[in-house]
Amino acid sequence: xxxxxxxxxxxxxxxxxxxxxxAASGFTFTNHWMHWVRQAxxxxxxxxxxxxxxxxEKYYVDSVKGRFTVSRDNAKNxxxxxxxxxxVEDTAVYYCVREGxxxxxxxxIIVADYWGQGTLVTVSS
Amino acid sequence: xxxxxxxPGTLSLSPGERATLSCRASQSVSSSYLAWFQQKPGQAPxxxxxxxxxxxxxxxxxxxxxxxxxxxxxxxxxxxxxxxAVYYCQQYSSSRGSTFGQGTKLEIK
Numbered sequence: 001x002x003x004x005x006x007x008x009x010x011x012x013x014x015x016x017x018x019x020x021x022x023a024a025s026g027f028t029f030t031n032h033w034m035h036w037v038r039q040a041x042x043x044x045x046x047x048x049x050x051x052x053x054x055x056x057e058k059y060y061v062d063s064v065k066g067r068f069t070v071s072r073d074n075a076k077n078x079x080x081x082x083x084x085x086x087x088v089e090d091t092a093v094y095y096c097v098r099e100g101x102x103x104x105x106x107x108x109i110i111v112a113d114y115w116g117q118g119t120l121v122t123v124s125s
Numbered sequence: 126x127x128x129x130x131x132x133p134g135t136l137s138l139s140p141g142e143r144a145t146l147s148c149r150a151s152q153s154v155s156s157s158y159l160a161w162f163q164q165k166p167g168q169a170p171x172x173x174x175x176x177x178x179x180x181x182x183x184x185x186x187x188x189x190x191x192x193x194x195x196x197x198x199x200x201x202x203x204x205x206x207x208x209x210a211v212y213y214c215q216q217y218s219s220s221r222g223s224t225f226g227q228g229t230k231l232e233i234k
Binding site for chain 1: 126137156157158160162166169170171172173176179181213215217221222223224225226229
C-alpha cells in the first residue's frame with residue numbers, strides 16, 4: 001500500500017524557517033517524480049515544487065523561488081522541503097504527492113496519483 | 126504559465142441530477158496531463174480522472190471526463206449524497222511545472 005506521511009509543520013514567525021519531510025513507503029520511490037502541493041485555509045490547491053527521480057531536476061512556483069528548496073533522500077525514501085524567509089502568505093497545509101505514470105493507448109500519462117494527509121504550516125507573529 | 130479556469134464556481138444540484146463541471150485552459154494542454162480531483166473538508170484530494178478521460182482505480186462509473194485542447198469537462202451522471210464536494214482540475218506543462226484550477230464547489234440544492 002502506498003503511504004506518504006508528512007511531518008515538520010508548525011507555527012513559525014515571519015522570516016523564519018521550517019523543514020518539512022515526507023516518508024514514502026509501499027512503492028519504488030526511485031521510480032517517481034515527487035511534488036509538494038499546498039492549500040491555504042479555505043482556499044484552493046497550489047502546486048509548489050517538484051523533483052525528479054535522481055534529485056537533479058527541480059521546479060518551483062514563482063512565489064517560492066529562491067526561498068524554498070526541494071530535495072530527496074533515495075536511500076531512506078524521504079522527500080523534504082526546506083522553507084526559508086517564510087511569509088504570512090505561506091500559511092497552508094502542505095501535501096506530499098507522488099507523480100504516477102501509466103501507459104495507455106494514447107501514450108504516457110502522468111498524474112498526481114497519491115497524496116499524503118498534509119502538514120499544517122502557520123506563519124504568524 | 127498555463128491558467129486553468131473552472132466554471133461554475135458553485136453548482137447547486139439535487140441527488141440524482143447530472144452535474145457538468147468545466148475546466149478551460151489559457152493555452153492548449155495535452156490530454157495526457159489533465160486530471161480531476163475531488164476534495165472533501167479536512168481530507169486530502171482524491172484522484173478521480175487522469176489522462177482527461179480515464180477513471181482512477183475504484184472510481185464509480187458515474188464519473189466521466191472528456192475534452193481536449195483547452196476545454197475539458199467532468200460529468201457526474203447521477204449525483205449521490207457523497208459526491209457533494211469541491212472538484213479541481215490540474216495540468217502538467219512540458220516545463221514540468223503544474224497548475225490547478227480554482228475549484229468548483231458542488232453543493233446540495
